[in-house]
Amino acid sequence: MTETSKTATVDESNPWTTNGTRQIYENPWLRIREDSVVQPDGKPGIYGVVHFRNRAIGAIPIDDEGYTYLVGQYRYPLGIYSWEIPEGGCPEGENNLEAAKRELLEETGLTASHWELLGTSHLSNSATDEVAFLYLAQGLKQGPAQPEGTERLSLKRVPFETAVEMVMGGAITDAMSMLAILLLARKLKK
Amino acid sequence: MTETSKTATVDESNPWTTNGTRQIYENPWLRIREDSVVQPDGKPGIYGVVHFRNRAIGAIPIDDEGYTYLVGQYRYPLGIYSWEIPEGGCPEGENNLEAAKRELLEETGLTASHWELLGTSHLSNSATDEVAFLYLAQGLKQGPAQPEGTERLSLKRVPFETAVEMVMGGAITDAMSMLAILLLARKLKK
Numbered sequence: 001m002t003e004t005s006k007t008a009t010v011d012e013s014n015p016w017t018t019n020g021t022r023q024i025y026e027n028p029w030l031r032i033r034e035d036s037v038v039q040p041d042g043k044p045g046i047y048g049v050v051h052f053r054n055r056a057i058g059a060i061p062i063d064d065e066g067y068t069y070l071v072g073q074y075r076y077p078l079g080i081y082s083w084e085i086p087e088g089g090c091p092e093g094e095n096n097l098e099a100a101k102r103e104l105l106e107e108t109g110l111t112a113s114h115w116e117l118l119g120t121s122h123l124s125n126s127a128t129d130e131v132a133f134l135y136l137a138q139g140l141k142q143g144p145a146q147p148e149g150t151e152r153l154s155l156k157r158v159p160f161e162t163a164v165e166m167v168m169g170g171a172i173t174d175a176m177s178m179l180a181i182l183l184l185a186r187k188l189k190k
Numbered sequence: 191m192t193e194t195s196k197t198a199t200v201d202e203s204n205p206w207t208t209n210g211t212r213q214i215y216e217n218p219w220l221r222i223r224e225d226s227v228v229q230p231d232g233k234p235g236i237y238g239v240v241h242f243r244n245r246a247i248g249a250i251p252i253d254d255e256g257y258t259y260l261v262g263q264y265r266y267p268l269g270i271y272s273w274e275i276p277e278g279g280c281p282e283g284e285n286n287l288e289a290a291k292r293e294l295l296e297e298t299g300l301t302a303s304h305w306e307l308l309g310t311s312h313l314s315n316s317a318t319d320e321v322a323f324l325y326l327a328q329g330l331k332q333g334p335a336q337p338e339g340t341e342r343l344s345l346k347r348v349p350f351e352t353a354v355e356m357v358m359g360g361a362i363t364d365a366m367s368m369l370a371i372l373l374l375a376r377k378l379k380k
Contacts, residue, residue, distance in 0.1 A: 012271035014264050015342040025214045025222060027238045030317060032215060032222060037266075041339035048217045049267045050240055052317070074204050075315040076227075077239045081202035082315060089316070119358075123365045124313045124320055125265040125272060126279070127220060127242070132365075149231035152205040168309075168376060175313045175322075175365045182372035186358060189379060 015040035016047070029053055029089070048127065054089030056123065056132035057096060059104040060180040061086065061112060063140045068163050068181075069108050070172075072154035083156065083166065084177040090133075100135045106146045107153055113139030118183045123175055134180040160184070205230035206237070219243055219279070238317060244279030246313065246322035249290040250370040251276070251300050253330045258353050258371075259298050260362075262344035273346065273356065274367040280323075290325045296336045297343055303329030308373045313365055324370040350374070 017038040024032040031051040039045045061069050070083045086107040090099030097115060104110050116136045123130045147153050158166075164185045166172040172181070207228035214222040221241040229235045251259050260273045276297040280289035287305060294300050306326045313320045337343050348356075354375045356362040362371070 010262055010344040010346075011342070012262070012264070014266075014269070016264070016266050025224070025238065027224070027236060030238050030240070032240075034215070034217070039340050040342040043339055045340070046217060047266055048215065048220050050220070050222075050318075051267075056314075056316070072200055072202070074202065074206070075312070076204075076206050076237055077241075077317060077319045078312055078315055078321075079204070080312075081200075082312070119360060119368075120363060121365045121368055122265070122268055122270075122272070122363050124246075124318065125268055125364055126246075127267060128240075128314065128318075129267045130314055131268075149233055150229050150235070152201070152230040154200040156200075164376070168373070170309060173310060173312050174315055175311045175369065178309075178311055178369055179365065179372070182369070182376060183358070186354070186372060186375060 024048070050128040050130075052128060052130040054091050055096060055099070056087065056130055056176060057090045057099040057103055058085050058087040058132060058134045058176040058180050059100040059137045060118070060135070060184060061104060061108065061110050061137040061140055062160060062184075066160050067157050068160045069110065070156045070158060070163065071107050072156065073151060082174050083172055084174040085180050087176050096133045097135070100133070100137070104137055105143070106148060107151070108155060109143045109145040110137070111141045111143065112137035113141075118180055118187070121176070121179055132176050132179070134176065134183065136184060214238070240318040242318060242320040244281050245286060245289070246277065246320060246366060247280045247286060247289040247293055248275050248277040248322060248324045248366040248370050249294040249327045250308070250325070250374060251294060251298065251302060251327040251330055252350060252374075256350055257347050258350045259300065260346045260348060260353065261297050262346065263341060272364050273362055274364045275370050277366050286323045287325070290323070290327070294327055295333070296338060297341070298345060299333045299335040300327070301331045301333065302327035303331075308370055308377070311366070311369055322366050322369070324366065324373065326374060
C-alpha cells in the first residue's frame with residue numbers, strides 16, 4: 001500500500017443520514033440530543049451527541065526563567081485531584097484569546113505580553129463536539145489570582161522540563177494540559 | 191513563590207458536596223446524570239456529568255520502516271472528516287490491551303507482536319469521566335481490515351515524522367491521536 005494510491009480514493013462525505021432529533025438535556029455548559037440515524041452500513045440507529053456550549057481554552061505560561069505554572073484542582077466528574085495548565089471555558093460572544101487571558105489571570109494572577117496559538121484539538125469526537133484552543137503565554141507579570149466560586153485552586157511553579165516529565169510519567173493526565181505541554185516541547189526541540 | 195512551599199499546603203480533598211442525583215439519559219455508550227451540589231464557595235449549584243460506559247483505546251502502529259497508519263473517518267458529532275490513529279471503545283469486561291489489539295485489527299488489518307502503553311489521559315475532565323489508554327504497536331503483520339457497521343474508514347500509511355508534522359500543522363486534531371503521536375515523538379527524542 002502506498003500513501004498516494006489510498007489518498008486518491010478517500011470519500012470524505014457524511015456517511016450518516018439523520019432522520020430526526022430530540023433534545024435530552026440542557027444546562028449552562030452542555031446541551032444533549034439524541035439523533036435517529038441511518039448508519040454507514042445502512043442500518044437504523046441512534047446517536048447521542050453532547051454539545052459543549054463553551055469552547056475549551058488553555059494557556060501555558062512560560063516565564064523568563066523557563067518555568068511554567070500548574071494549577072491543581074479537584075475534578076468532580078472523575079473524583080480525582082489534577083495538576084493542569086490554566087484552563088477554562090470560552091462562552092459564545094467571547095473571543096478565544098480574551099478568554100485565555102482571563103483564565104490565566106483568574107487562576108494564576110499572571111498577565112502576559114506575548115500570546116501564540118499552539119494548536120487546537122477535538123477532545124472527544126466520538127460523542128462530543130468539544131474543541132480546545134491552546135495558547136502559549138510569555139512576557140509574564142505577576143498579580144493576585146482571582147478564582148471563580150466553583151474553583152478551589154492550588155498553584156505550583158515548576159521548570160517547563162519538569163512539566164514535560166510529569167506528562168511522560170503520568171503525573172499530568174488532563175488531555176488539554178498534556179497537549180499544550182507536548183506541543184510546546186516539540187516546538188522547542190525544532 | 192517556590193515549588194516546595196506551595197506544594198506543602200495543597201488540599202487535595204473533594205471541595206464539592208453532593209446532595210442528590212438524578213439520571214438524565216442512557217444509551218449504550220453514555221450515561222448522563224445531574225447532581226445537586228454545594229460548590230467549593232458554599233453556594234448551591236448543579237453538576238451535569240457525562241459518564242462514558244467504555245474506556246477509549248488508541249493504538250499507534252509503527253512498522254519496521256518507521257511508517258505509521260492513519261485511519262480517516264467522518265466524525266458525526268463534529269461534522270468533519272478526521273485522520274486519526276486506530277481507536278475505539280473498550281467495554282466493561284474487556285481488557286484494555288485486548289481492545290487495542292481488536293481495534294487495530296478491525297480498522298487496519300494489522301496484528302502486532304510488541305505492545306507498550308504510551309500513556310493514559312482524561313480527555314474532558316470538566317464534564318466527563320472519559321479516560322483514554324494509548325498504546326504503541328510494533329512488529330506488525332498485515333491482514334485484511336474488518337470495519338464495524340458504524341464505520342466507513344480510509345487507511346493511509348505515512349512516515350511517522352509526517353504524522354508528527356500533521357499534528358504540529360493542525361491536520362490531525364483528534365486529541366487521542368495528537369497525544370499518542372506527541373508522546374511517541376517525545377519518547378523517541380530521548
